[in-house]
Amino acid sequence: xxxxxTMLKTCIALLLIGLSLNAQAQDEAQGTSAEDLAKQLANPxxxxxxxxxxxxxxxxxxxFEGFRYALNIQPVIPISLNEKWNMISRTIIPVxxxxxxxxxxxxxxxxGDIAQSIFFSPKEVKxxxxxxxxxxxLLPTATNDVLGVNKWGVGPNGLxxxxxxxxxxxxxxxxIWSYAGSGLNDVxxxxxxxxxxxxxxTGASYTIASENTQDWDNDFFGGFTGIYYAKVTKFGKxxxxxxxxxxVYYGNNPFNPxxxxxxxxxxxxxx
Numbered sequence: 001x002x003x004x005x006t007m008l009k010t011c012i013a014l015l016l017i018g019l020s021l022n023a024q025a026q027d028e029a030q031g032t033s034a035e036d037l038a039k040q041l042a043n044p045x046x047x048x049x050x051x052x053x054x055x056x057x058x059x060x061x062x063x064f065e066g067f068r069y070a071l072n073i074q075p076v077i078p079i080s081l082n083e084k085w086n087m088i089s090r091t092i093i094p095v096x097x098x099x100x101x102x103x104x105x106x107x108x109x110x111x112g113d114i115a116q117s118i119f120f121s122p123k124e125v126k127x128x129x130x131x132x133x134x135x136x137x138l139l140p141t142a143t144n145d146v147l148g149v150n151k152w153g154v155g156p157n158g159l160x161x162x163x164x165x166x167x168x169x170x171x172x173x174x175x176i177w178s179y180a181g182s183g184l185n186d187v188x189x190x191x192x193x194x195x196x197x198x199x200x201x202t203g204a205s206y207t208i209a210s211e212n213t214q215d216w217d218n219d220f221f222g223g224f225t226g227i228y229y230a231k232v233t234k235f236g237k238x239x240x241x242x243x244x245x246x247x248v249y250y251g252n253n254p255f256n257p258x259x260x261x262x263x264x265x266x267x268x269x270x271x
């Protein structure tokens with residue numbers, strides 16, 4: 001239970017930090033640049049280098065009603081290929097700590113499996129329509145068998161979104177098949193993430209998004225919907241975005257949590 005209390009205190013602290021910075025954010029960040037950054041952050045294939053530290057606190061996980069904390073480190077690096085095309089690298093590196101998930105009294109901590117996405121996206125935006133396609137790779141980097149699937153995986157990855165004034169809305173979809181590895185279970189899973197973000201002129205934004213996974217081999221479906229408030233601000237000269245909000249889970253996956261909280265700290269490196 002000490003892990004649960006510590007993680008809960010951390011979650012509350014992050015939320016309080018975000019709220020306390022809202023009052024001074026307008027003084028610390030220029031309105032126009034903050035608005036532009038908020039819009040670019042809503043676009044997964046924007047030409048913006050960012051390093052999100054995504055903190056996920058999930059409660060009542062699985063049949064033993066456990067607790068799970070996952071820190072997803074997600075560097076996003078755009079690379080200009082030529083005058084017409086960008087390549088965007090998006091890596092998800094999960095660091096996980098959980099208790100009472102795999103059994104009463106069990107505590108598991110370590111690195112999970114890394115997901116590497118590559119998007120090829122045209123630089124020219126016509127009628128506010130943005131899209132990108134490429135591969136997604138699953139790397140068996142988990143340091144504990146219960147934190148990963150021990151499988152190499154690959155599949156197609158696609159994104160389409162619409163820029164309309166202060167709004168950005170669209171969806172990301174991919175599918176991964178495993179092709180090698182020592183894990184007992186194969187991977188045959190589809191992921192679907194619709195989202196909508198409204199960015200204000202002061203650098204604040206409001207997002208509703210859901211993340212859904214269909215495991216075809218086991219006939220499991222699990223997902224959640226989250227509502228997040230975010231704000232672009234500064235720490236010294238470093239531009240950052242702070243965000244937080246609740247998540248509500250659904251589906252028949254037996255290891256679904258009941259609910260959770262997400263709190264992001266995103267380092268921004270505008271060109």
